[in-house]
Amino acid sequence: MTVRLTVNGEPREVDTDPTRLLVHVLREDLGLTGTHVGCLTGDCGACTVELDDRTTKSCSVLAGQADGAEVTTVEGLADPDRPLDPVQQAFWDEFGFQCGFCLPGMLLCTRELLRRDPEPDDAAVDLALNGNLCRCTGYAGIRRAVHAAACRLRSDEVAS
Amino acid sequence: MTPRFLRPDHLDGVTEALAGAEAPSVLGGGTALVPDLTHRKVAPDLLVDLSRAGLGGVRVEAGVVQVGASATYTDVLATTDPAPALRLLRTLAGGVTGGPQIRSRGTLVGSLSYANPASDVPAAMVALRATAVLASTRGTRAVPVADLLTGAFSTGRATNEVVVRLELPAADERPGYVKLKLAESSWPIVTAAALVRTDGTARVVLGGLSPVPVRLEVGADVVEVVPDHDDRTVADALSPAVAAAGGEPWQDVLADARYRARVAPVVAARALRRALTTTSGGAR
Numbered sequence: 001m002t003v004r005l006t007v008n009g010e011p012r013e014v015d016t017d018p019t020r021l022l023v024h025v026l027r028e029d030l031g032l033t034g035t036h037v038g039c040l041t042g043d044c045g046a047c048t049v050e051l052d053d054r055t056t057k058s059c060s061v062l063a064g065q066a067d068g069a070e071v072t073t074v075e076g077l078a079d080p081d082r083p084l085d086p087v088q089q090a091f092w093d094e095f096g097f098q099c100g101f102c103l104p105g106m107l108l109c110t111r112e113l114l115r116r117d118p119e120p121d122d123a124a125v126d127l128a129l130n131g132n133l134c135r136c137t138g139y140a141g142i143r144r145a146v147h148a149a150a151c152r153l154r155s156d157e158v159a160s
Numbered sequence: 161m162t163p164r165f166l167r168p169d170h171l172d173g174v175t176e177a178l179a180g181a182e183a184p185s186v187l188g189g190g191t192a193l194v195p196d197l198t199h200r201k202v203a204p205d206l207l208v209d210l211s212r213a214g215l216g217g218v219r220v221e222a223g224v225v226q227v228g229a230s231a232t233y234t235d236v237l238a239t240t241d242p243a244p245a246l247r248l249l250r251t252l253a254g255g256v257t258g259g260p261q262i263r264s265r266g267t268l269v270g271s272l273s274y275a276n277p278a279s280d281v282p283a284a285m286v287a288l289r290a291t292a293v294l295a296s297t298r299g300t301r302a303v304p305v306a307d308l309l310t311g312a313f314s315t316g317r318a319t320n321e322v323v324v325r326l327e328l329p330a331a332d333e334r335p336g337y338v339k340l341k342l343a344e345s346s347w348p349i350v351t352a353a354a355l356v357r358t359d360g361t362a363r364v365v366l367g368g369l370s371p372v373p374v375r376l377e378v379g380a381d382v383v384e385v386v387p388d389h390d391d392r393t394v395a396d397a398l399s400p401a402v403a404a405a406g407g408e409p410w411q412d413v414l415a416d417a418r419y420r421a422r423v424a425p426v427v428a429a430r431a432l433r434r435a436l437t438t439t440s441g442g443a444r
Contacts, residue, residue: 001165018165019207021198041195043345045259054234054264060194061265064165065187065209109260130344131259 003067007032008076018064023047025063026073034074036101038133045132048105049073055105055112057131074104077111086156087111087149096145098136105132110146118154120146163197167209171295171324174213178320179297181206186322188270189232191262208322215324220246223330227290229270229323233263245288245328248335248353252280255337257345269323272305277312277410278347280339283367286375287353288328296321312371312410333357336435339367340427342414349415350424352431356383362435364398364428369420370407376428377401386432394429402428 001018004011007030014029021040026032026049035058038046042060049058050072077085084092087110097103106129113120113128120128125146134142163185168174178184185204187193196202216230218239225245227236233253239246249268256263271281272292285305292308294301294317305326308316317323339351351367360380365373382397402425409417 017162019162019197021194040198042191042258042262045261048261055259055261056265057191057258057261059198060189060191060262062165062187062190062194062197062207062209064167064207065190065211067167105259105261112260126344127254128260130257131261133345 001064001067003063005066005068006070008072014063016063018062018067020063021059022049022051022061022063022066022071023058025066026058026071032073032075035104038101043133044102045105045109046102048108048132050108050112055108055131072108074107077107085111086152087114087145090149090152091142091145094145094148095141096137097134097142102132102134102136106134106142110149113146114150114153118157119150161203161205163204164206165209166206167212169212169214171213171215171322174208174210174322175295175297175320177206177208178322181320184208184319186210186273188229188267188273189265190270191258191266192270192274192276210322218246225249225328227268227326227328229325230267231269232265232267234260236268237263243328244331244333244335244355248284248288248337248355251335251337252284252353255339256280257341257347269326272308272326273315273317273323275309275311275313275315276347277371278349278368278412278414280348280351280367282309283351283365283373284337284353285326285328286373287355287363287365289331290326290328292323293325293327294318294321295324300324302327306373306375309372314371331355334435336431336433336438338427338430338434340423347412347414350420350427352424352427354378354428354431354435356432356435360384362432364431366402366424366428368410368415369402369424370410372407374402374405374407374424376405378432383432383436386429386436391426391429391433394432395425398425398428 036046038044047059184206187209217228219226220241236253290305333355336354339348354364356362362378364376411417
């Protein structure tokens with residue numbers, strides 16, 4: 001089956017078995033290896049992408065289910081030769097990651113949270129990120145990074 | 161063998177596809193079924209994706225809450241209707257483990273159909289006296305959820321049927337929902353949905369204790385002591401009824417049956433307190 005996706009703004013067509021996992025299509029067919037394969041059970045969040053503006057675990061979505069969808073992966077946040085996205089920069093500044101395996105999920109869930117709630121409290125941050133497991137940071141730096149990103153985005157808005 | 165994949169754009173397409181297959185699986189959000197496919201726990205010959213069949217949405221008509229097959233936890237969280245059933249379901253939906261990624265994709269009907277004894281939805285739907293509407297090429301039938309659940313990971317749904325919606329009757333009851341889980345990212349250990357009636361009596365339905373939800377009737381004499389006593393005291397008062405109502409024990413890797421039996425009366429007591437003390441049913 002031909003699966004049509006818009007990936008990071010670009011239309012893509014993939015000739016594939018519709019029962020393959022979306023995360024495998026992204027990594028193996030489209031070369032977008034920023035989306036990670038972790039548990040393959042929907043627990044860890046390392047495979048998180050945005051599917052039609054909602055964060056989704058791409059290990060729990062079949063290619064056929066994604067046909068026609070807009071997909072944003074971590075590669076869609078910023079070009080390699082351009083400045084980081086404000087959420088990425090906040091994670092960098094606040095030591096919001098170490099090994100980086102969970103980072104795609106943390107970044108995409110933070111973006112989704114801040115679109116909905118520009119000034120979240122700790123409880124809202126925890127609720128938004130509780131589908132992402134980090135084994136390095138102990139989460140304190142991640143919380144700090146989300147608040148820093150929120151602050152940065154609010155001041156960007158005032159400036160523009 | 162790789163299953164065929166279909167995504168019909170109306171309900172008739174779904175039921176016709178199911179009728180023509182030997183071992184089909186119905187794909188709601190896929191948050192349970194897709195990992196099971198990956199790990200080869202299921203081997204269907206056909207996957208029928210419901211997402212284009214127009215079965216989404218949460219509606220309230222004349223006090224009756226209808227939860228469509230494609231309605232996600234996020235859809236429930238977006239509702240504002242003060243119906244007691246929806247207040248309880250909003251609390252439940254906000255506490256579903258797995259993050260917004262799961263809450264925006266997982267469906268309540270899917271969770272009910274999957275019938276994991278330790279998941280939130282089955283016991284809550286029994287507490288809310290939900291009826292499941294099932295469709296096939298032979299027509300539709302309505303089955304109380306309490307009768308549809310037949311065991312762990314097992315329901316009375318035939319392989320060529322699909323649950324199209326849940327219907328929750330209007331009720332003037334005060335809802336409370338509490339679950340015990342051992343970590344933020346854990347499955348529930350025991351869940352309790354409490355509904356306190358205007359006559360002061362209550363029903364509490366416990367999940368995670370037995371293969372199917374456990375129903376308790378709580379007399380007004382017990383309900384009325386809740387505000388003035390701590391959870392331990394209320395739990396002691398509830399314990400005989402919990403022990404009497406419990407069916408065969410259930411356990412999984414997260415907690416054994418003895419632990420579940422020990423904590424169940426406490427979780428029930430907390431749910432009763434929540435029902436009595438928060439006007440919103442604890443809804444986020």
